[in-house]
Amino acid sequence: MAKIKGFVEFSIEQCKGCELCIEACPFDVLEMSHQVNGKGYTYPLMKHPEQCTGCTSCALVCPDVVITVYKVPTKK
Amino acid sequence: MEIDVEQYKKDLLAQGAEVVFSKTKNLTDTPFSYCGGCGHGVAHRLIMEVIEEMGITDKTIGVAPVGCAVIAYEFWNIDAVQAAHGRASAVATGIKRTNPEKFVFAYQGDGDLAAIGTAETVHTCNRGENIAIFFINNGIYGMTGGQMAPTSLIGMPSSTAPYGRNPDMHGYPLSLTNLLAQLPGTYYITRQAVNTAANVRKCKKAIRQAFENQKLKKGVSLVEIVTNCNSGWKMTARQANKWLEENMLSQYPLGDIKVPKTDN
Amino acid sequence: MSKEIKLLKGNEAIAEAAIRCGCDAYFGYPITPQSEIIEYLAAEDPYNKRTGMLVLQAESEVAAINMVYGAACTGKKAMTSSSSPGMSLKQEGISYLAGAELPCLIVNVARGGPGLGTIQPSQADYFQTVKGGGHGDYNMIVLAPYTVQEQYDFVKLGFDLAFKYTNPVMILSDGAIGQMMEKVTLSEQLPRETPDHEWTAKGKPTNRERHYITSLYLQSEVMEQKNLQLQAKYSEIRANEVRYEEIQTEDADYLLVAYGISARIARKVVQLARAEGIKVGILRPITLWPFPSARLKELAQQVKGMLTIEMSAGQMIEDVRLAVEGAVPVKHYGRMGGIIATPTEVFINFKKLFIE
Numbered sequence: 001m002a003k004i005k006g007f008v009e010f011s012i013e014q015c016k017g018c019e020l021c022i023e024a025c026p027f028d029v030l031e032m033s034h035q036v037n038g039k040g041y042t043y044p045l046m047k048h049p050e051q052c053t054g055c056t057s058c059a060l061v062c063p064d065v066v067i068t069v070y071k072v073p074t075k076k
Numbered sequence: 077m078e079i080d081v082e083q084y085k086k087d088l089l090a091q092g093a094e095v096v097f098s099k100t101k102n103l104t105d106t107p108f109s110y111c112g113g114c115g116h117g118v119a120h121r122l123i124m125e126v127i128e129e130m131g132i133t134d135k136t137i138g139v140a141p142v143g144c145a146v147i148a149y150e151f152w153n154i155d156a157v158q159a160a161h162g163r164a165s166a167v168a169t170g171i172k173r174t175n176p177e178k179f180v181f182a183y184q185g186d187g188d189l190a191a192i193g194t195a196e197t198v199h200t201c202n203r204g205e206n207i208a209i210f211f212i213n214n215g216i217y218g219m220t221g222g223q224m225a226p227t228s229l230i231g232m233p234s235s236t237a238p239y240g241r242n243p244d245m246h247g248y249p250l251s252l253t254n255l256l257a258q259l260p261g262t263y264y265i266t267r268q269a270v271n272t273a274a275n276v277r278k279c280k281k282a283i284r285q286a287f288e289n290q291k292l293k294k295g296v297s298l299v300e301i302v303t304n305c306n307s308g309w310k311m312t313a314r315q316a317n318k319w320l321e322e323n324m325l326s327q328y329p330l331g332d333i334k335v336p337k338t339d340n
Numbered sequence: 341m342s343k344e345i346k347l348l349k350g351n352e353a354i355a356e357a358a359i360r361c362g363c364d365a366y367f368g369y370p371i372t373p374q375s376e377i378i379e380y381l382a383a384e385d386p387y388n389k390r391t392g393m394l395v396l397q398a399e400s401e402v403a404a405i406n407m408v409y410g411a412a413c414t415g416k417k418a419m420t421s422s423s424s425p426g427m428s429l430k431q432e433g434i435s436y437l438a439g440a441e442l443p444c445l446i447v448n449v450a451r452g453g454p455g456l457g458t459i460q461p462s463q464a465d466y467f468q469t470v471k472g473g474g475h476g477d478y479n480m481i482v483l484a485p486y487t488v489q490e491q492y493d494f495v496k497l498g499f500d501l502a503f504k505y506t507n508p509v510m511i512l513s514d515g516a517i518g519q520m521m522e523k524v525t526l527s528e529q530l531p532r533e534t535p536d537h538e539w540t541a542k543g544k545p546t547n548r549e550r551h552y553i554t555s556l557y558l559q560s561e562v563m564e565q566k567n568l569q570l571q572a573k574y575s576e577i578r579a580n581e582v583r584y585e586e587i588q589t590e591d592a593d594y595l596l597v598a599y600g601i602s603a604r605i606a607r608k609v610v611q612l613a614r615a616e617g618i619k620v621g622i623l624r625p626i627t628l629w630p631f632p633s634a635r636l637k638e639l640a641q642q643v644k645g646m647l648t649i650e651m652s653a654g655q656m657i658e659d660v661r662l663a664v665e666g667a668v669p670v671k672h673y674g675r676m677g678g679i680i681a682t683p684t685e686v687f688i689n690f691k692k693l694f695i696e
Contacts, residue, residue, distance in 0.1 A: 020313050157410070
C-alpha cells in the first residue's frame with residue numbers, strides 16, 4: 001500500500017504558541033520553532049514532513065484555526 | 077538527512093495535493109481574543125463549520141453571552157446578538173418564537189448558564205424551545221480573572237476560593253446539564269470535549285445533531301463542552317488538557333445524557 | 341362606516357390595541373394591577389385566532405424583557421408590561437435595549453412603593469422611568485395616558501416612535517387608569533408585518549456583511565462616540581416629540597401641572613377654583629420624556645405660581661422647577677400609598693400654598 005502523504009501550513013502570525021498541535025500529532029511531525037512570531041510566541045514547524053499523512057489532527061485541536069492541511073489523494 | 081520542507085510541499089502539490097482542512101468562511105479574519113490554547117476557539121470553529129456545511133448561514137442567528145465569549149460576534153461571520161449576563165436563552169427564545177423558521181443558538185459559559193442565568197436556562201429548557209444551547213464548561217470564570225464558578229470542582233483553587241472549593245462554604249459543583257435532562261422540554265442533551273482530535277470529531281457531530289434537531293421542533297438540544305481554561309487554572313495549555321482529562325471528566329463524564337428515542 | 345366603540349378596562353385597552361396595531365409578540369409576567377393585559381391577550385389567543393401575534397408568559401420580568409430584546413433584534417414589534425416592582429427587575433434589559441438601540445414598547449401600570457409597596461395606584465415611578473432606571477446615559481420616550489382611550493392610542497403611537505428612533509418607548513400608566521373602564525373608539529386592524537429594517541439580525545445572506553447587535557464597546561473612544569451618537573438622537577427626540585395638553589391656560593394666573601390620573605383630578609380643581617374667581621389652568625405633559633420644559637418656561641412669564649399634583653412625594657416637580665428656572669414658585673401636593681387626592685383636598689391645599 002502506498003504511503004499517504006500530506007503537509008500542513010501555519011498562519012504563523014495568528015499562532016499563540018499553545019503547543020496543542022504538537023501533542024495532537026500522532027506521527028511526531030511537528031516541533032516548536034526557536035524563533036518567535038510578531039506577538040512573541042514560538043510556533044510550530046514541520047520537523048518530519050515525510051511522516052505527515054494529512055490526518056488533520058493538529059488542525060482539529062488548534063484553538064486559533066491557524067492550520068491548513070493538504071493531502072495527496074489516494075489513487076482508487 | 078534534513079528534508080527541505082518548502083521543496084517537499086512543492087513536490088506534493090505537483091503530485092496533486094489538495095486542501096483537506098482550512099478555516100471556515102463563517103469565521104471572520106479577526107484573531108480570537110482568547111488565551112493561547114483555550115477551548116473556546118475550537119468550539120467557535122465547530123459551530124461555524126456546521127452552519128456552513130448545513131448551508132444555513134442565511135437562516136441562523138447566534139446569541140453571545142457575557143464572559144470570555146462576550147465578543148464572539150466579532151469572530152462569527154454570521155448574524156448575531158449580544159445578551160445580558162445569563163439571559164442568552166431568554167433572548168434566543170424571543171428570536172426563535174418570533175422567527176420559528178430560523179436556526180437559533182445560545183452560546184454560554186458556566187457562570188452565564190449555570191449561575192446567573194439558571195432561571196432562564198431551566199425555563200427555556202422546560203418550555204422546550206426549539207433552539208440549540210452550547211454550554212462551555214471550564215469550571216471557572218475566565219474573563220473576570222479566574223473566580224469560582226458553579227461548576228468548579230471540590231478542592232479546585234480559584235481567586236475567590238484560593239484554598240480550594242470547600243463544599244461547607246461554597247456548595248458543590250453543579251451539573252446543571254444532568255438536571256436539565258430530567259425536563260420533558262429537552263430533546264437532546266450531551267456532554268462533549270475538545271481536548272483531543274477524537275473528541276473534537278465527536279463534539280462536531282453533536283453540534284450538527286443540535287442544529288438538525290431544530291427542524292424537528294421537539295425541544296431544546298444542549299451540548300455541554302468541557303474545556304480547559306489554562307490561564308484561570310494557571311497551567312500551560314498542554315498541562316490543562318491533561319488536568320481536564322484527569323479531574324474534570326470524572327465530575328463531568330463525556331457522552332450522551334439524553335438521546336431521542338428511536339421508533340424501532 | 342360607523343365607529344367601533346367598546347367598553348374596556350385600561351389594561352384590556354392596551355392588549356386590544358397591541359393586537360390591532362400589528363404587534364408581533366407580547367412577553368410578560370403576571371403582577372397586580374396589570375395582569376389583565378396578559379389575561380386578555382391569552383383569552384383572545386391572537387396567535388391562533390386573530391393576527392398570529394405571539395403571547396408568552398415568561399418565568400420572570402427579567403426573562404420577559406430579554407425575550408423582547410431577542411424579538412426586537414429581528415425587527416419584530418415586541419412588547420412587555422409590568423407594574424412597579426416588576427419594572428425594577430426590567431431595568432437591566434431596558435438599559436441593554438437602549439444601548440443596542442432596539443425598538444420596543446414597555447408598559448408600566450404603576451403601583452405604590454418602595455419595596456413590595458402596595459397594589460394601589462401610584463406615580464412614584466417617575467424618577468425611575470424618566471431619569472433612567474437602568475445604568476448608563478440613556479433615555480426612553482415616555483408616554484403618560486390619562487384616559488382609557490389614550491391608553492389604547494398610545495400603543496400604536498409608542499411602537500411608531502420606537503421604530504422611528506430605534507429606541508425603547510414606555511407607557512407610564514397607573515393602577516387607576518389600568519383598572520378603570522371607559523368607552524374606547526377602536527382603530528382598524530393593521531396587518532402584522534415585519535418591514536426589512538437595515539439593522540436587524542435575521543440570518544446573513546451571502547450578499548451582505550454580517551449584522552450583530554450589541555451594546556458593548558470596549559474601546560473608550562468608540563464608547564464615547566456611541567454615547568455622543570445616542571445623545572444626538574435624544575436631542576432630536578427632544579426637538580420633535582414633546583407632547584402636552586393645555587387646559588384653560590389662556591387667562592390663567594396659576595398653573596397646575598399633572599399627568600395621568602392626577603390630571604383628571606386637576607380638571608375638577610380648575611372648576612372649583614374658577615367658581616371662586618381664581619383663574620387656574622392645567623398643563624398636562626403627555627410625554628414625560630421629552631418633557632415640555634420650553635412651554636412651562638413660557639407659562640412662567642404669565643402665571644404667579646405652579647402646583648404639581650402627583651401621587652408621590654413630588655418627583656416631576658424637579659423637572660418643572662428646572663424648566664421655570666426660579667421664575668415663579670413651584671409647589672407640590674400629592675398623596676402616597678395609593679391614595680388618590682380628592683379635588684377638594686387639592687384645592688384647599690392650593691389655596692393654602694398660593695392664596696392665603
